[in-house]
Amino acid sequence: MYENNVETVEIIEKKVERIVDNIDELVAQKKFGEIKKQINDLEPFDIAEVLEELNSAELPIVFRLLSKDNAADTFVEMSSDNQETLINAFSDAELKAVFDDMFVDDTVDVIEEMPASVVKRIINQADLETRQRINEILQYPEDSAGTIMTVEYVSLKKEWTVEQCFEYIRKIAVDKETIYTSYVTDAQRRLEGVISAKELLIADPKTTVGSIMTTDFICVTTDTDKEKVATTASDYDLSSIPVVDKENRIVGIITIDDIIDVINEEATEDFAKMAAVLPTDQPYLEQSVWSIVKSRLPWLLLLMVSATFTGLIINTFEHQLSLISTVLFGCVPMLMGTGGNAGSQVCVTITRALALEEVEFGDILTIIWKELRVSILLALVLAVSCFAKLQLIDRLLFGYDGYTFAVSAIVSLALFITIILAKLVGCTLPLLAKKCRLDPAVVANPFITTVVDALSLLTYCGVAVALLG
C-alpha cells in the first residue's frame, strides 16, 4: 500500500498512457464520475495530454470535470487549437474563472496564438490593471525579454526588517510566480538590490533588507534578446532574472520555467534552420500540411536552383572527362557526399559553439589553424582508403576495369583537396555569418553543402583534366 504513493516518472507515464487509451471509451459510456476521479489525480501537463484525445464536442464537457486548481494550470499546458475550442465553448463566467487563475505572462502566451475575436473576449473579462499589463507586454519587440517576463514578483523596501519582509511575503505569496528571490526597489520602482529567500531565512529577523541585499546583481533590459536571457541564466546559474527598463525601473522578472522553454525553442529553431526549414514555434503534429509546405519550400527551391552551377560544371567538363574515362562520373556522388559531410561536420560544430557562446569571431585564427591540422589528417586517411577502395572493391571485386591506377589516384587526390577545402570553408562560414549579423545556423547546413558541392566538382574535374586531359 505504502509504495503506491511514490510514483517515479516512469510509473506516471504508464498511468497516463492507460488513461489516454481509455478516455474515448469512458466518454462514450458517459462515465464522467470515473473520468473526473482519474484525470484530477494527474499533473496538469498530463491532463492536457489526455484532453488532446477528445474532439471539440467532448473537450468542454471533460474540461468542466477538472477541479478549480487544475483548470487554469491545465489550460496553460494545452495546444492552442484546444484552447481556442474551449474559449469558444466557455461562458463569460467560466472564461473569467480560468484567466483569473493564470499569470499574466501565460495569458499573453495564449493571446498571441488566438484570432482577434477571441483576444477581444479574453481582454474584456480581465480587470483594468491586468489589461494594461497585457497590453504593455504585447508591445515589446518579438523575441525580447519583455515578451517572456512575469509581472508577478515580490518587491521589498530596503528599510524593512527581515521580519517585516516575511510578514509581507506570507501575505502576497499566493499570487506571485516565485517568492524565492525578492527585489528591493526605491520609491521610483528602480531596482536597488536583490535578496534570496535563503538569505532572508538565515539573516537576523531584526536587520533591515537594505543592509543584507546583494547590490551587484545581474539583470536584463526589456529589449534583451530572449536567447541572451537563456545563456545568461545558464551561465550564472540564476533561477530568475529581473527585467528593467531604460530608467532601471524593474518591470518584471523571468522565471526558470520560461527560460527552459526558451532554451528548448532556440535549439529546435537551430535544428530546423540547419535542415533548411524555416522555423515555426508550433509542435510538428499541430502544424497544418500547408504551413509545413510553406516552411520547407523556399529553401528546397533555392538550393535546387543553386545546384545549376554544379550541373554547369559537369556539363562543361563532360566531354573532356568522358574522353579520359567514363567511370570518372561514377565517383562524383562519393566526392560530393564526402565533401558535404566533412563540411557540415565542422560547420554544425562551430554553429552550436557560437550559440552556446563557447567561441566568438575573435577565435577565427585559432579555429582555422585547428581545422587545418584536423583536415589534413582526415584527408590523408580518407584519400588512402578511397584509393584502396577503388582498387580492391570497385576494380577487383566488381571488375570495373575503368578504375585504373591513374584514375584511382586522381579521384583520391581530388578527395584529399576537397576535404581540406570543405573543412576550411565549413569553419569560416558560420563565423563570418555571425560577424555579418547573419544567422550561422542558416549558413551552416545546408548552404555549406551547395558551396562544397561546387568546390569538390571543380577540384575533381580540374585535377582530372590537368593530369590526364
Add this chain to the structure above:
Amino acid sequence: MYENNVETVEIIEKKVERIVDNIDELVAQKKFGEIKKQINDLEPFDIAEVLEELNSAELPIVFRLLSKDNAADTFVEMSSDNQETLINAFSDAELKAVFDDMFVDDTVDVIEEMPASVVKRIINQADLETRQRINEILQYPEDSAGTIMTVEYVSLKKEWTVEQCFEYIRKIAVDKETIYTSYVTDAQRRLEGVISAKELLIADPKTTVGSIMTTDFICVTTDTDKEKVATTASDYDLSSIPVVDKENRIVGIITIDDIIDVINEEATEDFAKMAAVLPTDQPYLEQSVWSIVKSRLPWLLLLMVSATFTGLIINTFEHQLSLISTVLFGCVPMLMGTGGNAGSQVCVTITRALALEEVEFGDILTIIWKELRVSILLALVLAVSCFAKLQLIDRLLFGYDGYTFAVSAIVSLALFITIILAKLVGCTLPLLAKKCRLDPAVVANPFITTVVDALSLLTYCGVAVALLG
C-alpha cells in the same frame, strides 16, 4: 552614481571583455592589488573566463587572489585543464579549502575529468562521509540520474510543525544546494512527501508538515536516464527532482542548474550526431586536434564507402545514359542534392520532435499521411520549377541544347518521385530507429542522405532508361 550599481548583462559582458584584454598586461606588471580588486568583483563564471587567458605559471598566482567565497565557485566553472593545473599547484591545505566549499556533485564532475593521481589527492583530502558519497555517485551508470544528483538536500520529519521545520532549515540552509523544496522522509529514509518553502511559509506555524505536504510528487530513480530527467523537469515545471533507489529511499535531488546543463548537452550531442560527428562533452576549443579527428573520422569513412553504391548505380547505367544524352549526368548533383535536402528536412524535424517527446512511434501513420500530402505538394512545385529552369536557364540562357523537352521532362519526373520517396523515408527512418532502440539523431542526418542518394539515382536512371532507352 546610482545607475552604476544596476548592471545589465550587456554592461557586465563589456566589463569582462575589458578585463580579459588587460589581464596579461596586469600580470606582467605584477599589479596584483589591481587584479584582486577587478576580478573579485566579477561573477565566478566570468572570473573563470578571465583565468582562461593565463598560462599555467600565472594561473595559480592569480587564483590565490580570489576571496574565499569566490575561490570554490570559480574553480567549479573552470575548464578541466585549468582545474588540473591548479590542483597540481595547490598545497594540501589549499586543495582541502577549495573542495570543502564545493557540493559533492560538483566534486564528482571535477573528478570524472581528472587522471588517477589527481583523483587520489582529491579523495584523500575529503572527510570519510564525503568520500563515501563520492564513491556512491561514481558507481551509478553513465548518463543516469544518479551521476548528476546532489546529496545536499533538506529532509524533514512529518511530525514536525512548520515552526520546527523553519528552525531546522535556518540551521542547515548554508550547506544545502536548495532549501526551496524539502523532502519528508520516514525512519528508513523512504520518501513520504514533498513540500515547498512557499507552502511552508503560507501554512500555519503550528500545523505539522505531514498534514500539508504533497504526497503525489514526481520523482526519478538513480537509473533514470538524465535526458528523461530533463524532459520531466521541463514538462512539469519542476525546479528540483528527488531521486530514489529501488526501496524508494531518497538518495539525492537534481537541481535546476544541472538540469539546464543536461538540456544543453543533449542538444549539442544531437547536433553533433546529425552532423556525423561522434559527440564529446568537451567544448570545441578544449578538444585536441587528435580527439576531433577521432570524433569525425569514423562517419566520414563509413559514408564514403557506402557511397560505393551510388557509384555502382551510375557506372551500371552510364553506358545507356550517355547513349540517350550526355547532359543527363549534369543533373545528377541537383537531383541528389534536392533529394537529400528534402529527406533531411523531415528527418531532422521528426528526430527533434522525438527528443522533445512531441511525437512517438504510435504517431507513425499520422506522420506518414501528413508527409505524403506535404511531399506531393512540394514535389509538384519543384518538378514544375525544375522543368522551367532547365528550359529557360540551362537551355535558352546557357545554350545547352542537350536539355531537350524530353530530357527536361525526364529530369523533372525523376525529381518528383525522388522528393516523395525522400520525405517518406525521412519521416519513417527516425521513428523506426526509436522503435528499435537506436538513436534517431544518428539515423537522421547524414545516414538519410546516403539512402536518398541511392534512391534518387535509381529513380533517375530507371526513368531515363525506361522512357528513352
